[in-house]
Amino acid sequence: MKHAGKAVLAATMAMTMLAACGDGGSSKEQPSGSPGASSGAASPSASAGPKKEISVSMFDRGTVATDEGTYESNRWTKWINEKAPVNVKWVPVTRNQAQPKLNALIASGEAPDLIWEYDRNYISQLANQGAIQPIGDYIEKYSTTYKAYLEKHPELKPYLNFNGQVYAISFARETVANHGMWIRQDWLDKLGLKAPTTVEELIEVARKFKDADPDGNGKPDTVPIALSNASSSIYRSLFFTSENQWYVEDGKLKFGRTLDRYADSLAFQKQLFDEGLIDKEYITDTNFQRSTQLLTTGKAGIYLGNWDIEAQYRELVKNDPKAQMVPLESVSSKYGKSGLYQEAPPSIFTAFNSKMKEEQIKSAIQFIDWMLKDGWVTLKYGEENVHFKMVDGVRQKTDQEKIKKELAYALEYPIVMDSVLKPEQFPAMAAKDEISQTYAKLRGTSLELALKNKYRRDIPFSPDFPELTQLIATFNPIAQQIEAKVITGGKSMSPEEGMNELRKEWKRLGGDNVEKLAQEWYDKNKSNLK
Structure with a gap:
């Protein structure tokens, strides 16, 4: 790339x-934590000259x-x-x-x-x-x-x-696991709900988390879904697309942000925003500090993040020792069940x-x-x-x-x-305190769920040529503005109208020529991409 x-x-x-890391042999080396501290392996000999x-x-x-x-x-x-x-x-x-x-x-x-x-x-x-x-x-x-x-x-x-x-x-x-979904099992239990398995069920559970006072404080102050820098990719992957990947559609290479499926991901995100199922301030929460705070202070019941969230988990149970955050398998859409992003x-x-x-x-x-x-x-x-x-x-x-x-x-x-990484070793590797052991088991389950469904990647890596680089550099910020208008602009732009705008800008900036060059690259390198 x-x-x-x-x-x-x-x-x-x-x-x-x-947007975007087993177990080796036993190490006897010790870091130099203070002047004069020694380590196992000998330093290069001074007689060898300066390094x-x-x-x-x-x-x-x-x-x-x-x-x-x-x-x-x-x-x-x-x-x-x-x-x-x-x-x-x-x-x-x-x-x-x-x-x-x-x-x-x-x-x-x-x-x-x-x-x-x-x-x-x-x-x-x-x-x-x-x-x-x-x-x-x-x-x-x-x-x-x-x-x-x-x-x-x-x-x-x-x-x-x-x-x-x-x-x-x-x-x-x-x-290769990267992204993951998490959910408050104690909230599900309190409200008599089952873990969602489809996009529609996820929305329904989020609605209940919003309206049924799952934290029991008598206030309508929960934001059902907390976001992270992985969230946009999770929205897309549920519909088998990504804004920055190429897909093979009927033998032709097509850019993810121009596919019909991409409109479904925008519609899903727009619905979450319109119904208040995600934080209304997410656009300005660029470092996701606010969203993380919603999660760790017990105001969110679903987390779209990474498969390994130890820091957030520890902060949550510190603030609410009764919280039970557990990994959630990727939910299915009308296209089937996709794995979340895998590297x-x-x-x-x-x-x-x-x-x-x-x-x-x-x-x-x-x-x-x-x-x-x-x-x-x-x-x-x-x-x-x-x-x-x-x-x-x-x-x-x-x-x-x-x-x-x-x-x-x-x-x-x-x-x-x-x-x-070997999930079965996580409990043995973790500290023996209750929180560490509980999370180690959850971490193992999360890794297994993150790898259970294959993430769609039609080609191992994208084509690379100057015209594509120039187009993406110009197109991405324009596309982000269009998508923000679709998601947060109410009735000002529907997902279908947004897709029309995306395709129009793609074409205006040279998308037809880039797709032609990408196809030539694919046809030339097809045998090496398997």
């Missing part, structure tokens, strides 16, 4: 991020506590530089502005050596711009661990190729700055090999007897608050991992 050409750099800088330095981008999610330091310097960056074969300079970019920030760094010649993103389209864009370079020969020449890993995971290889060459490294996700097999894509020389590339690959072999385990699980203890061969969390403060942000640093 890429974009192209210097001519479109300005446009791509304006693009917003697309090379590389720079690596990372997402700043604002989760580093003040007394932990900063994203650039903390217990984990110090541990990495003590253990790794290179010194790493980390370059944080704000998560929801990462692509524009990286584009600005690239344009100014100040981009880090290694640039990573979840979005394959973005890596494609950088390759087409010449901002990153092919690395297949260097992996073959300098890598041992990652090269062997790639041989064990051939499903990754098609995603790493751009224009016939390997431009990125990646690793298999712990799970493609690769996790993040890490690319190499085109300005890097061979010696720097060699050092970067040595770092990747180290991270895959030794580094990621400690960064994921922390320090033994501090953040976890080994119980029957499984790492069991010890102090949830300590983990939240000291360890959670460490997962920004492993750019490669070798980990698979």
Whole structure:
């Protein structure tokens, strides 16, 4: 999924991020939490000379506590530089502005050596711009661990190729599950309701949650459905469509935002808004803080979010110890039952700055090999007897608050991992307190439900060519305005009228030509897309 050409750099800088991560071997390494702290693995010998330095981008999610330091310097960056074969300079970019920030760094010649993103389209864009370079020969020449890993995971290889060459490294996700639905079982029980299995039943349950005072405070103050950054995708997936995917319809490649099914997703969202089943202020709640508060303070009974919501769950039961939030299987629409959004097999894509020389590339690959072999385990699980203890061969969390403060942000640093989530291990891995154990079981059920129904993905990744990039960059904000008018504008624009407007704008901006080019791409690459 890429974009192209210097001519479109300005446009791509304006693009917003697309919405968008087992158990390894036992780690004996300990992080350097204070001066003089020691670790298991020996540091590179001083006789080997000074270590090379590389720079690596990372997402700043604002989760580093003040007394932990900063994203650039903390217990984990110090541990990495003590253990790794290179010194790493980390370059944080704000998560929801990462692509524009990286584009600005690239344009100014100040981009880090290694640039990573979840979005394959973005890596494609950088390759087409010449901002990153092919690395297949260097992996073959300098890598041992990652090269062997790639041989064990051939499903990754098609995603790493751009224009016939390997431009990125990646690793298999712990799970492809991403989005999930949750519901207050105690509210269902109180009102004598069953968990909804269809879109219509979901709406009916939401109405009851709105009108029947399920929190028992005698006030009409519940907002049935709490939203998150996953909600829009969930609306779409129930109707087997997505605004940013291509679908094969009768052998023809069609863009999701122009399909008839897309109108159904708009109609569904409009109904939820018109009936007050979602927060009327959701348009301005861009960071979903208000919606999260509705959930965690016990004012919402259904949550459209991710399959793993531990932080929100803990806050909810802290505020309302009797709350029973449980995972809900995806509901069916007239098109059948679709899985909620599931990721493609690769996790993040890490690319190499085109300005890097061979010696720097060699050092970067040595770092990747180290991270895959030794580094990621400690960064994921922390320090033994501090953040976890080994119980029957499984790492069991010890102090949830300590983990939240000291360890959670460490997962920004492993750019490669070798980990698979196993639901049956969740209870053993969790702390032994009642809340942790209860959630561990719910988490396992949620993961199983998130994977139970297959998410529709007709092709593994989208076509990438400059005309498409330019069109999407211009079309997306226009489409969002049209959709907002449909959903929140009452009778001013129906879903059908909104679809007409979407298709008219798509066509005006060159959609017919883009569909022609996409079809040519599909016909040419069809055999490699299976």
